[in-house]
Amino acid sequence: MDGLRACLEILAGFAAFRERAAVSGHTDVKLGLFSGPCYVVTANGVLDYFGQSVNISARLQSEARCGEVVLEAGFADDAVAAGVLPERWIRERYQAALKGVARSIGAVRVKPD
Numbered sequence: 001m002d003g004l005r006a007c008l009e010i011l012a013g014f015a016a017f018r019e020r021a022a023v024s025g026h027t028d029v030k031l032g033l034f035s036g037p038c039y040v041v042t043a044n045g046v047l048d049y050f051g052q053s054v055n056i057s058a059r060l061q062s063e064a065r066c067g068e069v070v071l072e073a074g075f076a077d078d079a080v081a082a083g084v085l086p087e088r089w090i091r092e093r094y095q096a097a098l099k100g101v102a103r104s105i106g107a108v109r110v111k112p113d
């Protein structure tokens with residue numbers, strides 16, 4: 001749930017940024033979140049993450065519109081049940097056909113009020 005909390009904080013902070021920044025009309029934030037195993041590698045002193053879970057997260061991010069986070073439907077349901085994600089913030093539920101992923105993923109488009 002920490003990843004989702006971070007996404008929601010980013011979206012809330014970005015709204016304030018857009019209100020005060022001169023470049024606000026030229027910037028967007030779109031987030032994707034997926035939970036699963038990955039490989040972690042340190043190269044040149046920097047952590048990097050690899051694997052199908054990372055790929056799916058990136059593909060979900062590409063599904064997002066400005067000011068949204070797109071996440072797996074099951075994860076969204078768990079977040080609603082845990083009180084982390086208000087149900088009213090879920091704008092759309094759909095099956096996402098993601099590039100490089102053999103099966104479609106139940107996805108949820110989330111945009112805070």
